[in-house]
Amino acid sequence: xxxxxxxxxxxxxxxxxxxxxxxxxxxxxxxxxxxxxxxxxxxxxxxxxxxxxxxxxxxxxxxxxxxxxxxxxxxxxxxxxxxxxxxxxxxxxxxxxxxxxxxxxxxxxxxxxxxxxxxxxxxxxxxxxxxxxxxxxxxxxxxxxxxxxxxxxxxxxxxxxxxxxxxxxxxxxxxxxxxxxxxxxxxxxxxxxxxxxxxxxxxxxxxxxxxxxxxxxxxxxxxxxxxxxxxxxxxxxxxxxxxxxxxxxxxxxxxxxxxxxxxxxxxxxxxxxxxxxxxxxxxxxxxxxxxxxxxxxxxxxxxxxxxxxxxxxxxxxxxxxxxxxxxxxxxxxxxxxxxxxxxxxxxxxxxxxxx
Numbered sequence: 001x002x003x004x005x006x007x008x009x010x011x012x013x014x015x016x017x018x019x020x021x022x023x024x025x026x027x028x029x030x031x032x033x034x035x036x037x038x039x040x041x042x043x044x045x046x047x048x049x050x051x052x053x054x055x056x057x058x059x060x061x062x063x064x065x066x067x068x069x070x071x072x073x074x075x076x077x078x079x080x081x082x083x084x085x086x087x088x089x090x091x092x093x094x095x096x097x098x099x100x101x102x103x104x105x106x107x108x109x110x111x112x113x114x115x116x117x118x119x120x121x122x123x124x125x126x127x128x129x130x131x132x133x134x135x136x137x138x139x140x141x142x143x144x145x146x147x148x149x150x151x152x153x154x155x156x157x158x159x160x161x162x163x164x165x166x167x168x169x170x171x172x173x174x175x176x177x178x179x180x181x182x183x184x185x186x187x188x189x190x191x192x193x194x195x196x197x198x199x200x201x202x203x204x205x206x207x208x209x210x211x212x213x214x215x216x217x218x219x220x221x222x223x224x225x226x227x228x229x230x231x232x233x234x235x236x237x238x239x240x241x242x243x244x245x246x247x248x249x250x251x252x253x254x255x256x257x258x259x260x261x262x263x264x265x266x267x268x269x270x271x272x273x274x275x276x277x278x279x280x281x282x283x284x285x286x287x288x289x290x291x292x293x294x295x296x297x298x299x300x301x302x303x304x305x306x307x308x309x310x311x312x313x314x315x316x317x318x319x320x321x322x323x324x325x326x327x328x329x330x331x332x333x334x335x336x337x338x339x340x341x342x343x344x345x346x347x348x349x350x351x352x353x354x355x
Contacts (some may be wrong), residue, residue: 011091018090022063025126031171032198034064037179042067045112046146046181051209053128053217053265054122054322055083061152063092064176070111072120072332074106074247076314077307078273082180088319095123096307099313112145117150122205127266127315131218139198139205143185151179151205153212157219159264177212202288223354231258231327232349234337236286244312248338252330258324259316262350265314276304286351289339292346296331303328 026032040046048069050061051234058071073087075094087094096103111118118141122134142149155175185201188194209216230256235244261267271278279293280287300307303325312321331348339346 014069014089015091017063018086019063020279021058026060027053029171030058030156031173032064033174034176034178035067037064037176039146039162039178040065040067040150040180043115044301045145046117047112047138047142047147048117048119048152049122049205049209049214050119050152050216052123052126052162053154053220054126057121057126057154057157058092058119058174059086060154060174065117065119067117068115069119070108072104072108072118074125075101077269077311079272084127094159098310098338102183102220105141108141109145112141112147118147122202122209125265125302125315128263129221131221132201132206134178134206136195136198136202137224139185139201140267142201143187143194146150148184149205149265150199151182151209151212153177153179153209153217155217158217175214179208179212182208187321189335205318221327226355227261228255228353228355229259230255230351230353231261232347233331233335234347234349234353235342235344236347238343238345241286241345243343244344246335246338249334251335252314252326253323254327256320257327257331258350259320260312260324261348262352263285270299270302270308274308276302281350284347286345286347289336289346291346292339293332293336295338296328298323300328300332 048061048065050057052058058073062071063068071090071092073092073095073096073314076097076099079087093107095101095225108118108120116160119140120141122138123129124133124135126286138149141147153175155177160174182201182205186197188197190284210221213221231247233251233254235246259266267281270276276295276298278299280292280295281299284345303312303321312324316324335346338344
C-alpha cells in the first residue's frame with residue numbers, strides 16, 4: 001500500500017469518527033432541523049456554499065451531509081488550540097484570506113475536478129455583514145471547474161454556542177436548509193464578461209441563501225446592512241466621577257473603530273485568538289487612560305503586522321481599515337494624554353444605529 005493511499009484511508013477514518021461524534025452530540029446541545037439534504041447529488045463535483053455566523057457552521061455541514069466533504073476554513077490568523085486540533089484532524093483546507101494563496105486555490109480546483117464536494121462560506125467569514133455580501137472566490141471556482149453550486153442556509157447559530165452547562169440548558173434551535181442545485185457559472189469570452197457572470201452568480205446564490213434562512217436570521221442580516229456605527233468617548237474626573245467635557249485637539253472619525261469593536265464576531269479573534277487584553281473596548285465603563293492607551297496601542301500594532309495586517313482590509317475594506325487605525329492612534333496619542341493631564345478616566349462605547 002502506498003503512503004498516499006494509507007494517508008487517504010486514515011483521514012477518511014478520522015472524518016467518519018468526527019462526523020459520528022458530532023451527530024451523537026448534536027441533539028444534546030441543540031435542536032437541529034435539516035431540510036433538503038436529499039437534493040445533494042449522489043456523485044460528481046459540487047460546491048456547498050453555506051451561510052456563516054459561527055465557527056461551528058462548517059462542523060454542522062460536514063456532519064449532516066451523506067457524502068464526504070472537503071471543507072475550507074481560515075488560515076490567515078492563529079486559531080485556538082482546540083480549533084487547531086479539530087481542523088488538523090479533519091484535514092481542513094486553510095486559506096490565507098486577503099492574500100494570494102495559489103496553493104490552496106490549486107488544491108480546491110483539483111478537488112472539484114476529481115468529482116468531490118467542497119464546502120466553503122461565500123461570505124468569507126463569520127463577521128456581521130449584509131445579506132448579499134460575498135467574496136468572488138467560490139464563484140470563480142465554479143467557473144473554472146464547471147462545478148455546480150448548492151446554497152446551504154444555517155439558521156440560529158449567531159452567538160448560539162455558549163460554554164459549559166448553559167449549552168445543555170439552552171439547546172438552541174438550529175436549521176440547516178439545502179437549496180436547489182445551481183448550474184456552474186458560465187465562462188465568458190473575456191475578462192469583463194466573466195466578472196459579470198461571477199457577480200450574477202453571487203447575487204443569485206446569496207439571494208437564495210437569504211431566502212432559506214429563518215426570519216430571525218434574515219432580520220439580523222438586514223439590520224447589519226442598514227446599521228451605522230460610531231464610538232462614543234466620554235471622560236469623568238478621578239475625584240468624584242463627574243462628567244468632564246473634552247476640549248483637546250479634535251479627534252478624527254471614530255466610526256470604523258466603533259464598527260470594529262461593536263461587531264462581536266469581527267472583534268473576537270483579536271482578543272480570543274490573539275489573546276490581547278482589550279477590556280476598555282469590551283466593557284462600557286470607565287477605565288484609567290493608561291489602560292485605554294495600552295489597549296489602543298496593542299490593537300494598532302496587531303493590525304499592522306503579520307498575520308493580522310490584512311484582517312480589517314479583507315473584512316471592512318481598505319478605507320474603513322485606514323480609518324480604524326487612524327482612530328486607534330488618535331485614542332493613544334490624543335485622547336489618552338489629554339485624560340492623563342486632566343486627571344480623568346475614559347469610557348469607550350461602540351454604538352450601532354439602526355437606520
